[in-house]
Amino acid sequence: MGSAGSKLFRQPARLSYTRAMALIDKPERARQLARAIASDLSMYHEKKIVEGVERDTLFDVMRDEIEEGRALYKSRVTPEIFGQGIYDRALVDMLLKARGNVKSKIW
Secondary structure, three states: OOOOOOOOOOOOOOOOOOOOOOOEOOHHHHHHHHHHHHHHHHHHOHHHHHHHHHHOOHHHHOHHHHHHHHHHHHHHEOHHHHOOOHHHHHHHHHHHHHHOOOOOOOO
């Protein structure tokens, strides 16, 4: 994903960046953003995620995608919010816990 051709996290062309976007400083809004990013990862990389859960390599095989999402999240929230681990919890919930039905040695 980290290539110039990545479409997952591109901003819509209709948005104007001539004015700065306000950073998210509310935990609930940050959770929504983190879950939306994790949901996109889940939707676009289902096969890779399932294989990663089966082999207990999820965070290795999804490293590039996860870090791209982390960079987006970090660019949209205040440093205080970023330091709360909200994005990482969303990843666990959306990528790992949601695959509890997948046969794996991790459970």
